Amino acid sequence: MSILNIGxxxxxxxxxxxxxxSHNISNVNTEGFNRQRVEQGTRIPDFNGGxxxxxxxxxxxxxxxxxxxxxxxxxxxxxxQQQSATFTTFSKQLDDLLGSESLSLSSGMDSxxxxxxxxxxxxxxxxxxxxxxxxxxxxxxxxxTLDTQLTAANNQINLNLRAxxxxxxxxxxxIADANRAITEAAGAPGVPPNDLLDTRxxxxxxLSKLVSVSVVEQSNGVFNVxxxxxxxxxxxxTINRLATIEDPAxxxxxxxxxxxxxxxxxxxxxxxxxxxxxxxxxxVLDTARAEIDALAAGLASAINQQHRTGLTLDGNAGxxxxxxxxxxxxxxxxxxxxxxxxxxxxxxxxxxxxxxxxQTTVNNLGTGGLTVEAVNGGDPGFQANNVxxxxxxxxxxxxxxxxxxxxxxxxxxxxxxxxxxxxGREFDLNxxxxxxxxxxxxxxxxxxxxxxxxxxxNNFINGNFTATGDNRNALALAELQVKKTLDPLNxxxxxxxxxxxxxxxxxxxxxxxxxxxxxxxxxxxxxxQTRQRYDAVSGVNLDEEAANLIKFQQxxxxxxxxxxxxNTIFDTLINSF
Amino acid sequence: xxxxxxxxxxxxxxxxxxxxxxxxxxxxxxxxxxxILNPSDDPAGSVQALNLQRELSLTEQYxxxxxxxxxxxQGEESALKSAADILQRIRELAVQGLNDSNTQQDRKAIAxxxxxxxQQLFSLANTRDSNGDYLFSGFAxxxxxxxxxxxxxxxxxxxxxxxxxxDVLVETNDPGSAVFEVPIADTIITDNSxxxxxxxxxxxxxxxxxxxxxxxxxxxxxxxxxxGVFTVEISDADGNTTTVxxxxxxxxxxxxxxTNFPNMSVSLSGTxxxxxxxxxxxxxxxxxxPIFQTISNFADALANDQVGPDDSPNNGLFLSNMSAALENxxxxxxxxxxxxxxxxxxxxxxxxxxFSLEKSISEISDLDYAEAITRLTQQLTGxxxxxxxxxxxxxxxxxxxx
Numbered sequence: 019m020s021i022l023n024i025g026x027x028x029x030x031x032x033x034x035x036x037x038x039x040s041h042n043i044s045n046v047n048t049e050g051f052n053r054q055r056v057e058q059g060t061r062i063p064d065f066n067g068g069x070x071x072x073x074x075x076x077x078x079x080x081x082x083x084x085x086x087x088x089x090x091x092x093x094x095x096x097x098x099q100q101q102s103a104t105f106t107t108f109s110k111q112l113d114d115l116l117g118s119e120s121l122s123l124s125s126g127m128d129s130x131x132x133x134x135x136x137x138x139x140x141x142x143x144x145x146x147x148x149x150x151x152x153x154x155x156x157x158x159x160x161x162x163t164l165d166t167q168l169t170a171a172n173n174q175i176n177l178n179l180r181a182x183x184x185x186x187x188x189x190x191x192x193i194a195d196a197n198r199a200i201t202e203a204a205g206a207p208g209v210p211p212n213d214l215l216d217t218r219x220x221x222x223x224x225l226s227k228l229v230s231v232s233v234v235e236q237s238n239g240v241f242n243v244x245x246x247x248x249x250x251x252x253x254x255x256t257i258n259r260l261a262t263i264e265d266p267a268x269x270x271x272x273x274x275x276x277x278x279x280x281x282x283x284x285x286x287x288x289x290x291x292x293x294x295x296x297x298x299x300x301x302v303l304d305t306a307r308a309e310i311d312a313l314a315a316g317l318a319s320a321i322n323q324q325h326r327t328g329l330t331l332d333g334n335a336g337x338x339x340x341x342x343x344x345x346x347x348x349x350x351x352x353x354x355x356x357x358x359x360x361x362x363x364x365x366x367x368x369x370x371x372x373x374x375x376x377q378t379t380v381n382n383l384g385t386g387g388l389t390v391e392a393v394n395g396g397d398p399g400f401q402a403n404n405v406x407x408x409x410x411x412x413x414x415x416x417x418x419x420x421x422x423x424x425x426x427x428x429x430x431x432x433x434x435x436x437x438x439x440x441x442g443r444e445f446d447l448n449x450x451x452x453x454x455x456x457x458x459x460x461x462x463x464x465x466x467x468x469x470x471x472x473x474x475x476n477n478f479i480n481g482n483f484t485a486t487g488d489n490r491n492a493l494a495l496a497e498l499q500v501k502k503t504l505d506p507l508n509x510x511x512x513x514x515x516x517x518x519x520x521x522x523x524x525x526x527x528x529x530x531x532x533x534x535x536x537x538x539x540x541x542x543x544x545x546x547q548t549r550q551r552y553d554a555v556s557g558v559n560l561d562e563e564a565a566n567l568i569k570f571q572q573x574x575x576x577x578x579x580x581x582x583x584x585n586t587i588f589d590t591l592i593n594s595f
Numbered sequence: 596x597x598x599x600x601x602x603x604x605x606x607x608x609x610x611x612x613x614x615x616x617x618x619x620x621x622x623x624x625x626x627x628x629x630x631i632l633n634p635s636d637d638p639a640g641s642v643q644a645l646n647l648q649r650e651l652s653l654t655e656q657y658x659x660x661x662x663x664x665x666x667x668x669q670g671e672e673s674a675l676k677s678a679a680d681i682l683q684r685i686r687e688l689a690v691q692g693l694n695d696s697n698t699q700q701d702r703k704a705i706a707x708x709x710x711x712x713x714q715q716l717f718s719l720a721n722t723r724d725s726n727g728d729y730l731f732s733g734f735a736x737x738x739x740x741x742x743x744x745x746x747x748x749x750x751x752x753x754x755x756x757x758x759x760x761x762d763v764l765v766e767t768n769d770p771g772s773a774v775f776e777v778p779i780a781d782t783i784i785t786d787n788s789x790x791x792x793x794x795x796x797x798x799x800x801x802x803x804x805x806x807x808x809x810x811x812x813x814x815x816x817x818x819x820x821x822x823g824v825f826t827v828e829i830s831d832a833d834g835n836t837t838t839v840x841x842x843x844x845x846x847x848x849x850x851x852x853x854t855n856f857p858n859m860s861v862s863l864s865g866t867x868x869x870x871x872x873x874x875x876x877x878x879x880x881x882x883x884x885p886i887f888q889t890i891s892n893f894a895d896a897l898a899n900d901q902v903g904p905d906d907s908p909n910n911g912l913f914l915s916n917m918s919a920a921l922e923n924x925x926x927x928x929x930x931x932x933x934x935x936x937x938x939x940x941x942x943x944x945x946x947x948x949x950f951s952l953e954k955s956i957s958e959i960s961d962l963d964y965a966e967a968i969t970r971l972t973q974q975l976t977g978x979x980x981x982x983x984x985x986x987x988x989x990x991x992x993x994x995x996x997x
Contacts, residue, residue, distance in 0.1 A: 046600055113635045124645050128652040135656050139663040139757055142728050142736050371734070375751055380883060479735070479751065487728055487736030487768075489755050496758065499653070517649045521642040528634035528641060535635065546609070550602060557599020564993035 025580030027074030050220025052556040097289030102538035104294025131499035138492035147365035165356035230289025246286035315351030327395030328369030328491030333483020335402035336369020371488035386466025409475035414466040706898035731771035740771040776883035794865035817869035
C-alpha cells in the first residue's frame with residue numbers, strides 16, 4: 019500500500035470531518051438539531067511478511083450526540099410546563115376579569131344596595147327610585163357581561179382544543195411518515211440516518227408540547243407513540259386520529275375523542291396544552307361559572323321575594339324586580355348570570371311600602387308596643403295587596419299574660435307574652451299556635467295593660483293606598499345586603515351574604531391563578547435545567563466547532579503534505595534511472 | 596460542563612425577559628399606586644379589601660342616611676318650635692282675655708287674634724317638606740293630615756325609620772295625631788236641686804291643673820233653728836265628708852279642709868233651698884282632640900263672652916288644656932332633639948369607622964412607594980447589567996480570531 023493511498027484516505031476522512039463540522043456550524047440555529055461527530059478508525063492493515071503496516075484512516079460512521087434519557091426528560095417537562103403555562107394564561111384572564119373595577123359585581127351590588135337605602139330615605143322621590151332601577155340594571159349588566167366573558171373564555175378553550183387536535187393529528191402523521199423514512203433509509207447497523215432521527219425527535223417534542231406522550235422504540239427503530247392511558251396515537255406507519263366531539267351534557271363544551279369509534283378520552287389526557295385547557299376549564303372556569311350563576315340566581319330570588327311582599331307607589335302588589343326564566347330550566351341555576359335582567363321599568367312600580375299597617379287604640383293605658391318586622395311572602399297564595407283578608411286584633415290579658423288574637427271578630431287563639439322576659443322579642447305569627455297562621459313577624463315590647471289592643475290590617479285606608487311614605491320594604495330590601503341569604507352547601511341554614519359569595523369566587527380564582535403561576539415558574543425552572551443538560555450533550559458550540567475547523571484544516575494540510583512527499587519520493591525514484 | 600452557543604443566548608434572553616416582566620409589574624404598581632393589580636397578586640388581601648370596601652360603602656351610605664334623617668328631623672323640629680311659640684302666644688292671649696276687666700269688645704278682638712294664630716298653627720300641622728310630602732301625616736305622605744280645623748286626622752300612625760348605622764334605626768317623623776292631639780279636661784257642674792235655684796259652684800283656684808278627681812258633692816242643709824242659715828256638706832265618692840258653714844262667695848280651700856280632697860279652691864254662691872245639692876266633676880276625655888278644635892272652641896266662647904266661672908263646661912280649663920298641648924309638643928321637640936343627638940353621635944362613630952376602614956384598605960391594597968421605587972431601581976440596575984453582560988459575552992467568539 020502506498021503512502022499516496024494513505025494520504026488520500028487522510029484527505030478524504032478529513033474532508034468528511036470538515037463537512038460534519040460545517041454541518042454543525044450551519045445547523046447551529048436549527049430547532050431539534052443534535053450535533054454530529056465523525057467516528058474515524060484505522061483501515062485494515064496490510065500484512066507484509068512478518069508484520070502489519072498501516073493503510074491509513076477511514077470514516078467508520080457519523081454519529082449524533084444524543085442521550086435518550088435526557089431527551090425523554092425534556093419531553094416530560096415540556097408537557098408539564100406547557101400545561102402550566104396554558105392553565106396560567108386562561109386562569110389569569112379570569113383573574114383579570116374578576117379584578118377589574120368596572121366589571122366588579124362587588125361594587126355593582128354595593129351601589130344597588132346604596133341606591134335602595136337612598137329610596138328608603140325618600141320613598142316618594144321618583145329620582146331616587148329611578149337611580150335604584152338604574153343601579154339594578156347596571157348590576158344585571160355586570161352579571162350578563164361576566165357571563166359573556168366567561169362564555170367567550172369557554173369558546174376560546176374550544177377553539178384551542180380544535181386547533182390542538184388538528185396539530186396533534188398532523189404531527190402524528192409526520193411521525194408515522196418519519197418512521198417509514200427511517201426504516202427505508204436504515205443501512206448497516208451503526209450507520210444511523212441522523213438527520214431523519216432528529217426530525218422525528220423534533221416532531222415528538224412538538225407533540226409533547228400539546229399533550230403528554232410516551233414513546234416505545236421497536237427493534238427495527240420504529241417509534242410507537244401513546245397518549246392518555248395508553249391509546250396508540252402512532253403505531254409504525256399508521257396513526258389513530260383524534261377528533262373533537264360535543265359533550266352530551268353540554269354542547270358548548272368540546273371533548274376529545276380517539277380513533278374511528280370516537281371514544282371520549284378527555285379524562286385520560288394530561289400534560290401539554292390540551293391538558294392545560296382541559297384542567298383550567300374543569301378547575302377554574304366551570305367552578306367560576308357555577309358560582310356566578312348561583313350568586314345571580316340567589317340574589318334574584320331573595321330580592322324578588324322581598325320585593326313581591328311590598329306595595330308599589332300606587333298600592334299594587336310588587337312583582338318581581340328581576341326577571342328570570344319561567345318555568346326555571348331543569349339545570350337551574352345554570353345560565354342564571356346570563357339570563358338575569360330587570361323586570362321593572364317604571365320607578366313607581368318599585369315596591370317600597372309594607373303591605374300591612376298597625377293601628378294603636380287611643381285607649382291603651384300600658385306602654386306596650388307592636389311593630390311588624392317582616393311579612394313572609396313565601397307562600398304561593400300570597401298577595402301583597404291583600405295579605406290579611408280581615409284585620410287582626412291583638413288584645414292583651416295582663417292576668418293570663420297572653421295576647422288574645424282575633425281576626426275580623428273571630429278568635430283565632432292566643433299566645434303568651436310576658437313583659438318582663440319577652441319585651442323586644444320577635445314573634446312569627448305563623449308559628450305561635452294560632453288556629454289560622456298569619457304571614458307576619460311582629461315585635462312586641464313594653465308592658466301592656468289588660469284590654470290594650472293593636473290592630474294589624476292591610477295598608478289601605480277605605481280601600482285607598484295612602485302610605486306613599488312607607489319605606490319599610492325598602493329597608494328590608496337593603497337589609498339583604500348584610501343578611502346571610504345563600505346556602506351553597508344546601509345545609510338548610512344560610513351561611514353566606516351576597517358579598518361573601520362573590521369574595522369566595524374571587525378568592526378561588528385568585529388562589530388557583532397564584533398557584534398556577536408558582537407552578538409554572540417551577541416547571542419552567544425544571545425544563546430549563548433539563549434542557550441545559552440536554553444541550554450540554556447535544557447542542558452546538560461554535561467555539562468548539564471553530565477549534566475543530568482549525569484542527570481538521572491542519573490535518574488536511576498535513577495529509578496534503580503526504581501527497582507532496584509521495585510525489586517527491588516517486589520523482590527521486592524516477593530520476594535515479 | 597459543556598455549554599452550547601444557543602444556551603448562552605437563551606439564558607441571557609430569558610433572564611432579560613424575566614427582569615422586564617418584573618419591571619413592568621413594578622411600573623404598573625407605581626403608575627396605579629396599587630400594590631394589588633390582580634386578585635391573584637394577593638388572594639387573601641384582595642378578598643379582605645373587597646369586604647372592607649363593602650363595609651366602607653355601607654358606612655358612607657349610613658352617613659348619607661344620617662344627613663337625610665337630620666334634615667327631616669330639623670324640618671320637623673323647626674315646625675314644632677313655631678307651633679310651641681304660637682301656642683305660647685295663644686295662651687298669653689287667653690290669660691289676657693279671661694281677665695275680668697275685659698269688655699266683650701276686647702274679648703272679641705282677642706278672639707280674632709287667637710283665630711289667626713290658630714290658622715297659622717293649623718297650617719304648620721300641614722307643613723310639607725322639600726319633596727312636597729306632608730311632615731305630619733305618617734306614611735301617608737301625600738295625604739293632608741288635617742283638612743279643616745274641625746276635621747279628624749287623615750294620616751296614619753306610620754313612623755319612617757332611617758338606618759344611620761348597622762342596627763341603628765332612627766324615626767324621622769311623628770304622626771300629627773301624636774303631636775297635635777291631646778286628651779282634654781272638662782269641668783262639669785250638675786245642679787241636683789229639686790226646684791229651680793240659682794246656686795252655683797265655681798273653681799277659683801286650682802293647683803291640680805289638668806288632673807282628674809272623683810266627683811265632689813256639695814249638699815246644702817238649712818239650720819232648723821235658724822232658717823236662712825245653711826251648712827254645706829262636702830263629700831267625695833269614697834265617703835270622706837267635711838261640713839262647713841255656707842257663706843255665699845267665700846273661698847273654700849278643699850285640700851285644707853280635708854286631706855282626701857283635691858288641692859283646689861271653690862266658691863259657692865246663690866240662695867239655696869234645704870237639701871239642694873251640686874256635683875262638681877272633672878273628666879279627662881280619653882279621646883284626644885286636635886288642639887285647633889280646642890282653641891277654636893275657646894275663641895268662640897271668648898267672642899261670645901261665655902268664659903265666666905259659671906259657664907259650663909268651664910272654659911277656665913282651656914288654660915290647662917293648652918298647657919297639656921304645649922307640654923306634648925315640647926316633649927316631642929325634646930325627643931327630636933334626642934334623635935338628632937343620637938344621629939350626630941352615630942355620625943361621629945361612622946366617620947371614625949370610615950377613617951379606619953379607609954386606612955385598612957389602603958394598608959392592604961395601596962403601594963408602599965418607597966419600597967416600590969427602591970425595587971424599581973434595583974430591577975433597572977439588574978436589567979442594565981444583564982444587557983451589558985449579554986453584549987459582552989456575545990462579542991466573544993473564536994471565529995473573531997480566525
